Amino acid sequence: MNEDAGPIFRQVAAEIENAIVDGSLAEEAQAPSSNELAAFHRINPATAAKGLNELVSDGVLYKRRGVGMFVATGAREQLLKRRRSEFADQYVRPLMTEAQKLGIPARDIAAMIDEWEGQ
Amino acid sequence: MATGTTTAAVTVHDVTMRYREHTALDAVTTSFEKDAITGLLGRNGAGKTTLMQLVSGHRVPTSGSIRVFGSSPYEHDAVLRDICFIKEGQRYPDHFRISDALTAAAVLFPNWDADLAASLMRDFDLPAKRNIKKLSRGMTSAVGIVIGLASRAPLTVFDEPYLGLDAVARQLFYDRLLADYAESPRTVVLSTHLIEEIAPLLERVLLIDRGRVLLDADTESLRDSAVTVTGPTDKVQAFARRHELLHAESLGGHMRAVVRMGEAQGHRAAGAAGLSVEPTSLQQLIVAMSLQTSTERASRPLAPAASLEEVS
Amino acid sequence: MNRVLQAARLHLVNPLVSLGIPWLVVAISFAINIAVWHLTPAGEDDGGFSGGVLALYITVLVVYVQSVTHLLPFAMGLSVSRRTFYLGTALFAVGQALYYGIAIAVLVAIENATDGWGAGLSYWAPGPFEVDTFLLQVLASGAPMLAFIFVGVGMGVVHQRYGQAGTWGLIIGTTVLFGGVSILVTWLDAWASVATWFSEQSTATLTIGLPAALALVVALASFPGIRRVVP
Numbered sequence: 001m002n003e004d005a006g007p008i009f010r011q012v013a014a015e016i017e018n019a020i021v022d023g024s025l026a027e028e029a030q031a032p033s034s035n036e037l038a039a040f041h042r043i044n045p046a047t048a049a050k051g052l053n054e055l056v057s058d059g060v061l062y063k064r065r066g067v068g069m070f071v072a073t074g075a076r077e078q079l080l081k082r083r084r085s086e087f088a089d090q091y092v093r094p095l096m097t098e099a100q101k102l103g104i105p106a107r108d109i110a111a112m113i114d115e116w117e118g119q
Numbered sequence: 120m121a122t123g124t125t126t127a128a129v130t131v132h133d134v135t136m137r138y139r140e141h142t143a144l145d146a147v148t149t150s151f152e153k154d155a156i157t158g159l160l161g162r163n164g165a166g167k168t169t170l171m172q173l174v175s176g177h178r179v180p181t182s183g184s185i186r187v188f189g190s191s192p193y194e195h196d197a198v199l200r201d202i203c204f205i206k207e208g209q210r211y212p213d214h215f216r217i218s219d220a221l222t223a224a225a226v227l228f229p230n231w232d233a234d235l236a237a238s239l240m241r242d243f244d245l246p247a248k249r250n251i252k253k254l255s256r257g258m259t260s261a262v263g264i265v266i267g268l269a270s271r272a273p274l275t276v277f278d279e280p281y282l283g284l285d286a287v288a289r290q291l292f293y294d295r296l297l298a299d300y301a302e303s304p305r306t307v308v309l310s311t312h313l314i315e316e317i318a319p320l321l322e323r324v325l326l327i328d329r330g331r332v333l334l335d336a337d338t339e340s341l342r343d344s345a346v347t348v349t350g351p352t353d354k355v356q357a358f359a360r361r362h363e364l365l366h367a368e369s370l371g372g373h374m375r376a377v378v379r380m381g382e383a384q385g386h387r388a389a390g391a392a393g394l395s396v397e398p399t400s401l402q403q404l405i406v407a408m409s410l411q412t413s414t415e416r417a418s419r420p421l422a423p424a425a426s427l428e429e430v431s
Numbered sequence: 432m433n434r435v436l437q438a439a440r441l442h443l444v445n446p447l448v449s450l451g452i453p454w455l456v457v458a459i460s461f462a463i464n465i466a467v468w469h470l471t472p473a474g475e476d477d478g479g480f481s482g483g484v485l486a487l488y489i490t491v492l493v494v495y496v497q498s499v500t501h502l503l504p505f506a507m508g509l510s511v512s513r514r515t516f517y518l519g520t521a522l523f524a525v526g527q528a529l530y531y532g533i534a535i536a537v538l539v540a541i542e543n544a545t546d547g548w549g550a551g552l553s554y555w556a557p558g559p560f561e562v563d564t565f566l567l568q569v570l571a572s573g574a575p576m577l578a579f580i581f582v583g584v585g586m587g588v589v590h591q592r593y594g595q596a597g598t599w600g601l602i603i604g605t606t607v608l609f610g611g612v613s614i615l616v617t618w619l620d621a622w623a624s625v626a627t628w629f630s631e632q633s634t635a636t637l638t639i640g641l642p643a644a645l646a647l648v649v650a651l652a653s654f655p656g657i658r659r660v661v662p
Contacts (some may be wrong), residue, residue: 006342007382041319042320045304093390177661199512209510212445212501213448223441223444226444
C-alpha cells in the first residue's frame with residue numbers, strides 16, 4: 001500500500017472494488033480475509049479489517065458468520081453506477097484544469113476525444 | 120477493531136521522570152490499547168526509551184502512575200512475566216551462545232513458542248551455537264527479535280529492534296511480526312525512527328517530543344488529518360492563514376505547506392483555491408509536527424527548508 | 432516461588448564456566464602443592480597445611496560477582512524482578528555452598544585416608560578447618576563458601592548499582608574499616624583480649640557460625656541495593 005496516498009483502509013477498499021469492477025473478484029466469490037490482506041500488503045490487520053468493514057456497510061460485501069466475507073450480488077453494478085457518477089469529478093475536472101493552464105479550449109479537447117475514439 | 124470496546128493494556132497517568140540534570144518525561148498521560156500495535160515515535164532524546172523502561176518496570180517514575188494489565192509493573196513478577204521488553208543494547212552473559220539465551224527465555228516466558236523460535240532462527244540465519252558477544256550488530260538485533268516474537272508475551276515492547284539489520288531482514292521482521300500478531304493478537308509497542316517503513320504496521324501512534332505527548336491517535340485518522348498543498352506562494356500563504364498550518368517551505372514563487380485538514384475537505388477547499396492537494400504521509404506529518412514544536416520553541420518563523428525530507 | 436526457582440535455574444544455563452572454572456583453578460593449585468610436597472620436605476613438619484584451597488573460595492567469589500553483573504541485566508531483560516533474581520541467586524548460592532561443602536568433605540576424607548596424598552599434605556581443610564566428622568566437615572567447608580559467595584554477590588550488587596566508582600568505594604571503605612578497627616584495638620591495647628576471645632570460641636563457631644553470620648549480614652545488606660538497579 002502507498003504511504004503517500006491517504007488512509008490505507010480506503011486504498012484496501014478501493015483495491016477490492018477494482019477487482020470487483022474488472023471482474024477478477026466475481027459476485028458471490030469469497031473476498032480475501034483481513035489477515036490475508038494484512039500479510040499481502042504488509043499492513044496492520046485492523047486496518048485491513050476496517051477496509052473490509054467499509055465495503056460491508058456499503059453493501060458491496062456481506063459477512064457469512066464463521067466463513068468470511070463475500071461479494072454481494074449486484075455489487076458490480078452498484079460500483080459501476082457510483083464510479084460513473086464520480087467520473088466527471090475525478091477525471092474531467094483535472095483534465096479541464098490542466099487544459100485551462102495550457103490554454104486548450106474545451107472544443108479542442110472534444111476533438112481530441114473524437115480522434116481517440118476513432119483509433 | 121476500530122469500533123466496539125477497546126481497553127487499555129497499559130495506562131500511564133501524569134508520569135514525570137526526572138534524572139539528575141534533565142526531565143525525560145514531563146507529565147505524560149497516555150495508554151497503549153490492548154491487542155494493538157502502537158508505534159512510539161519521536162526524535163532522539165525525546166523520552167521514548169525512558170517510557171518503555173517505566174512500562175517494563177525497569178525504572179520507577181519520579182511521580183505519576185504506570186499500570187500494566189491493571190497493576191504496577193515495578194518488581195511485580197505476576198505482571199512482569201506477561202511483559203517482554205526487547206531493549207536496544209541488551210546485555211548477555213559473556214559466554215552465552217544464542218541457544219543459551221533462548222533456553223533462558225523459554226524458562227521465563229510462560230507463552231514461549233519453541234517452534235516459532237526455531238523457524239525465526241532459520242529465517243534470520245542465526246547460528247545457535249555462536250557466542251552472542253561475537254555476533255554482528257544486526258545478528259544481535261535478530262536475536263532480540265526472535266526472543267520478542269517467540270515470547271508471545273501479552274505485552275511485547277521493542278526498542279528500535281532493527282538496528283544493524285539490512286532491508287531484507289527488516290522486511291522479514293515486519294512480515295513475521297504481522298503474521299504472528301494475526302495468529303495471536305497481543306499488545307505490541309515499537310519505538311522507531313523508520314516511520315515510513317513501519318507506518319503500515321501500526322494501528323496507533325504515540326509521538327513524544329522532549330518528554331511531552333505531541334500526538335496520540337490512530338494511524339488511519341492521522342493519515343486523513345493533514346494535506347500537503349502546493350501552488351504559488353501568495354495563494355498558499357493565503358490558504359494557510361485560514362487553516363492550521365503545520366509546516367511550509369518555499370522555492371522561488373512556489374510553496375508547499377502541510378495543513379491540518381481531512382483529505383476530502385482539503386480537496387474541496389484547496390481545489391477551489393486553485394491549489395494542488397495531496398495526502399500527507401504519516402512520516403511527513405510527524406516530521407512537520409516535530410519541526411513545528413521545535414521552531415515554536417526557537418521562535419523562528421519557518422523551519423529550515425530541506426529538513427522536511429531528511430529523517431531516519 | 433515458582434518464579435524464584437526459574438531465576439535459580441538461570442544460573443544453570445550454560446554452567447560450564449561458573450561450575451568449571453573454580454575447579455580448574457583449584458586443580459592447578461592442588462597439583463602445584465602436591466608437587467611441592469613430594470619434592471620438598473614441606474610435609475614433614477607437623478601441620479604441613481597449605482592455604483591453596485583458598486583459590487577455590489576466591490574463584491567462586493569472582494564467579495558470583497560476575498553472575499550478578501552479567502546475569503542480572505540479562506534476567507531483567509527477560510522480565511525477572513530484581514527481588515526474584517536475588518532470591519533465586521540466594522537459593523542457588525545455598526545449594527552451591529552445600530555442594531562445595533560435600534565435595535570438599537569428600538576430598539578431606541580421601542586426603543586423610545591417603546596420609547595427605549602420600550606426602551603429608553593437608554590441602555582441602557587446612558588447620559582449624561579440619562573437623563572430626565564428615566557432616567561437620569561439610570558445614571565447616573561449606574559455611575565459609577557461603578560467606579565468600581555472598582561477599583561476591585554483594586560486590587556484584589554494588590558494581591551494578593553504583594558502577595566502577597562504587598566498587599572502588601567499597602574496597603577503600605572496607606580497608607579503612609578494618610584498618611580503623613585494628614588501630615582501635617592496638618590503641619586500646621586489646622589484641623590479647625581479641626586473641627583470647629577467638630581461642631575461647633569453639634571450632635564450630637569459628638568455621639561455621641561466624642562465616643554463616645557474615646553471609647547473612649552481607650546478604651541482608653545487599654538486598655536493598657539491588658532494588659534500584661537499572662539494567
